[in-house]
Amino acid sequence: MASFKLSYCIGNSSNISCLEIEKQALLSFKKSLEDPANLLSSWKAKVNCCKWKGVICSNLTGHVLGLHNGHGFLQGKINPSLINLKYLRYLDLSQNDFAETIPSFIGSFKSLEYLDLSHSGFYGIIPHNLGNLSNLRTLILEDTERCVVDSLEWLTGLSKLEHLNMNGVNLSKAANWEQFQGPIPAISNTTKLQLIDLSRNNINSTIPDWFYVCQDLDYISLSLNYQIHGSISKSIANLTSLKTLDLSTNDLSGKIPREISNLCKLQTLDLSENKFVGEISDSFGNMSDCFLGTLSSLNLRENQLSGHLTNQFGEFKSLLSLELSRNSLSGVIPDNIGNLSSLEYLFLGNNQLIGNIPESVGQLFNISRLVIEDNKLEGSLQLESWNLGSGTQIPSWLETQNVGELDLSSTGISGNVPSWLWEISFLGLSHNQLRGKIPDISSPNVLYLRSNQFSGSLPRVEDTVTELDLSNNRFSRGISHFLCNTTRMIYTMEILDLEGNQLTGELPDCWMKWPSLKMLNLGNNMLSGNIPNSIGLLVDLLSLNLYNNKFSGQIPLSMQKCTQLFKIDFSGNDFDGNMPTWMVTNLGDLTILILRSNKLSGEIASDICHLKSLQILDISDNMVSGIIPRCVNNFTAMRLKRSLVDRYGMRKLEYTDYSGVFLESASLVTKGRQLLYDTILPLVTNIDLSQNNLSGDIPKELTSLVELRSLNVSGNHLTGLIPDNIGNMKQLESLDFSRNSLFGEIPSSFASMSSLNYLNLSYNNLTGRIPESTQLRGFNDSSFIGNNLCGPQLKISCSIDGNPRAPTHKEDQDQEDDKSEIEWFYVFLFSGYAVDFQLS
Template identity: 40%
Template sequence: MLPSLVELHMAGCQLDHIPPLPLINFTSLAILDLSENTFDSLMPRWVFSLRNLVSLSLKDCGFQGSFSSHPQNISSLKELDLSLHNLCELIDLDLSSNNFNGTVSEIFDSLSVCGPDKLKSLSLAYNNFSGHLAEHVGNFKNLSHLDLSANSISGPIPVSLGNLSVLIELLIYDNQFNGTLPESIGQLKMLTVLDISYTSLGGVVSEVHFTYLTKLKDFVAAGNSLALNTSRDWLPPFQLNRLWLDYWHLGPEFPMWLQTQKQLKVLSLPNTGLSDTIPAWFPNISSQLVALNLSHNQLHGEIQNIVGGFQSAIDLSSNQFNGSLPFVSSSVSALDLSNSSFSGSLFHFFCDRIDETKYLNSLHLGDNLLTGDIPNCLMNWKMLMMLNLKSNNLSGNIPSSIGYLKRLSSLQLHNNQLSGELPLSMQNCTDLLVVDLSENQFVGSPLTWIGKSLSILTVLNIRSNNLQGDIPYELCYLKSLQILDLAHNNLSGTIPRCFHNLSAMATFPNPLILAFAEYFMDNVILFTKGRGAELL
């Protein structure tokens, strides 16, 4: 049966069944790729008879169960070793994104039967493998790619990983390791990607951990209880592209060594104990970034300018900044300055540099000390999709120029001192999904145009204002409406009978809306029985 077949590629073929093959004769098969199908079954037993197999990819196949349950009715991984050791030519093995389980050490034991020298790439990611990673992993000295991420592997990270001298990518994130990061990691001279995020590690990481990592480009280590201890004048051996150190202890001083990183594109340092001002050299770094997160620290002082790379996302929320709002580079696409102590007017922020094209699509200035009107120059910000000015001391009317924001999906003005009637120009904002105008001083009758023009509205909150008159039946046109709060106004008359047709209120919040809110750093205040809570 096809004894001359060398390669068999069946990835993404929408297969859901492999029939049993009583007689198999793929004696020349070197490459087998069954990835991205939906078999949802045990692995076919004939795979383990392919003695000349060099590359085996079973990624995202829906294969399930313990290795000890196939290819025969075997009862332990020791018996499985007798099958795997037939694959002595194997260079590339990808079992990721299935439902396999068993102990990871037994997998390495079985792959050692033929000798560990040939295997160059191994991925066991996104399965249910458990147990400890044994020291003999260091015997696989030709491994260039090792991915054990998203399993339940526990115990210490083996010191012997430092023996993998040609390792380029090491991905072990989302596991249950304990202890600290071994210093031997610093011996991996070829390493370009290291991801140890959310692995429950603790302890201290020092300069020794990076001694020979001259090729390192991506260091992803968020969600650990690690502390970085380096000298103030440390010169790292690497030039990083991406750095995630969320929840590390870095502070109180801003890390001076960051100014040496001339190729950095992503920098994420939230919850890292920084208690400092933004250093003068930092704009030289931020101008090249596509993503910056310094949120949930104790950074303070005034910020004159915020500079980012083209269409960058910048999150400086939950710090202690003060003074006027900074000027923002026109290249920034998402900006979060919420939950600080910025004060003064919005005028310069919105109305200066009107000749520049603005790419900002998400702006969160909520929970500050901002005062005065919302300036009538929103026509300069036509890309805005999310605008959050909640919990400030803003007053006056919503400006008519809001009608230029035709891409606006979320408008949050909750808890200010805004007044007057809602401008008719809001009818132009037909993409609105979320409108929260609660706890202000708006007047007038509930406007019929909301039901007619904002047809995809999902959340409408005008709670605690001074609205008068009847509730318009046109609100029943809002077939997607899931949250409606008109409480604590001066409304009268009867509740429209058609409200029983608002069936979307009986369903769980649309996951697309939740995803939108998460992406744009947004949330909604939902009151139930008089008690408010944030949705998201």
């Protein structure tokens, strides 16, 4: 928190009494509040208010100059009687719980120099008249996320501002969540400004030029705004007092100016998750000695930087963390990297580095986390350069390094895992060729062993483990001993991924022992039987994946208690019974619902339209009947524009802070094939109702889902016309209406669907001319056969009235031959598709 000093003598030891009008104002303030912590117990009418706790008076005049009522857990509303504190200079109401908007009368405190309203439960529009506080030096609105700033122009009135913290404030327009479009406004007379924190907002702006003239600035954070764009000016060199510069998770581009590496007081530099380009040596190839001596954290992760690391990267004197992963860096790792004696975190993964890992890495005695995955190092890891003997290929020197966290994922290591490695708190060994059995786990808090060759029974775990990923290995047998034979309740486990093994048997009724689970994945195994009712005790569960097993029976009603679920994937099982209505009435946050390839029946209840967050709905290949609900236009998530920015705002798609180690994924059938989506999952919108017994027409309301990317209702009994305004669905990439009984003409609006790259209208009763457009001309006859259509795609000419022209005798014979071949083609296509589905 910023410091505050009154410029003349104050205190509570004076015999000066406070003014009666100010005392009564404070008593009215107290009366309107609830005070469960008794913060205001000293505020008594018969006591001089200058003696009250949290009240600061002038020893000269008795006027109340300051109120320090932060961290008091006060509740209720602020009485406007405070307006009578005409000389108030310091107001701290932080860490309370006021159920109201920020009172506009606060903007009337003309003498106010310090204002802290952070973490206090305020909501609504931040009043513009805060800009009237012309003497304000410190403004802290941190984590008032329920407050909304609909304009930043009022900041221009704060000419004496030195500290500004709006971290976590919602800088969007209140009613409709449209992102703030204006630039960060100019603030005059900013030479005294020392702190700017506008992180975790939705600012859409460049970095304003006035930033670069604030020579007293020592802290700038604009992180997690996603849309701050443009470049960093070379004028950054003016900020000679700067200690922290955090511009991470935005849309900045261009080259990083070399001037940054000459800032002598800079301690923390975070430019990660932007679009910076250029050779890294151009920006950090000639760093000043003072920069090398002062910097403690350098984060350039997830940009588009290229080129070689210079030897200067081994010359930092105080560096604790170096993050360069997810760029396009090439060349070798500098030999002197081991000279970074203070280094605790080293991230070089996902680049194009080559050659041997220097032996000097073994000299990093303070290293806590080392990530070098996914490079082009010779032999994946040149382990021979570390003088390893026969046996294990995991570097033996690590045993002596007191490593707390280690990630050797995707490094090509093989063999057995030495026993000492199981003592590390974070252990990542995914995507290697490691084998053998895993002992019972009692030490690692986070363990990622995905995609190796581990076998045998699942290990038992203790209640220290928070994340366990054993997916895509060769574990076999049942899971009762794993789930039920624990010595105590596993309150810590949040992520459990056992997907892609050879596990068999039924699920035991022991889920009450795992109450903290948020993500459970048992997909792609050979588990069978009914789902036990105790699964409903996982009330914190966000994602439940049971796909591609042999589960049967009905989906248990007890699951309606799992109200936090946003993803359910039960595809590829033998679940039966009606479509569960409770699933759509109780699970309001459901975003991904995949029930593909089961034996479900009944109708799609109109209640499903309450799922406004739904972006993926797949109930294909079941026995569902009835009509498609008309209310599908209520699927809000399929109407609003989406972007990859959503990945950072959706905690549900990324569960861990470890560089995105665990991302949610979904396997969908679209564009005629099965595809796996993970990193771009926030962009995916899909409705698949194919291979059921649906009847009625295609509701025109579907066409309002203008951000839908894939729609498949093939293999049903749908009738009627294709909606005329289907061309409104301009984001559709895949559309399949085949094998129904649709009739009428193909709407001309198809011509405007410029994103469409997969189309199947075959085997309906459609008539007339195929609309003319460059997009539709790109589809061959398989998209249109089995109708009464004409057009160049079918090599059938249209008559003047738009109907197919009668063919000649030779054309008749050719078409008959083609038809025979096409019928056999579809026999093989459908059987091949089923095989592909089973194997994918």
